Amino acid sequence: MTTRIDIRLPEQELEILKTYCQEQNRTxxxxxxxxxxxxxxxxxxxxxxITRVSNPSNCPPIPHHRQSEYRCGGSTPEI
Incomplete structure (x- = not known):
């Protein structure tokens, strides 16, 4: 079974990914x-x-301006 996730990337990072995939002929x-x-x-x-997800105190700090984009703890982070 697979689970679908959605991620948000800056245009520059998306272009890096697309270029790499094209060069390597991979998805x-x-x-x-x-x-x-x-x-x-x-x-x-x-x-x-598993430890990082199950224990919020082990989650890395998130820049204040991006905190609304992430959830830490038992939830799946929205990236």
């Missing part, structure tokens, strides 16, 4: 999934992401 979904998988490999423990 945006493939590239983003690969990046997410690489985060698991980089984490010190496999449940690092």
């Amino acid at each position: 945006q979904t493939e590239v983003i999934r690969e990046f997410i998988r690489s985060l698991k490999k980089k984490s010190k423990t496999n449940d690092l992401a």
Whole structure:
């Protein structure tokens, strides 16, 4: 089962993603999934992401002007 998410990107970052995907002949979904998988490999423990989501005190600080775009804790962050 898959879950759909929507993200907001500045135009410049979207262009970077589109260019990379075109050069690599890959979809945006493939590239983003690969990046997410690489985060698991980089984490010190496999449940690092679960800890961050389940414990709001472990969430990284969010710039004040962007706080309305994020939810931390048991909710899924809106990116």
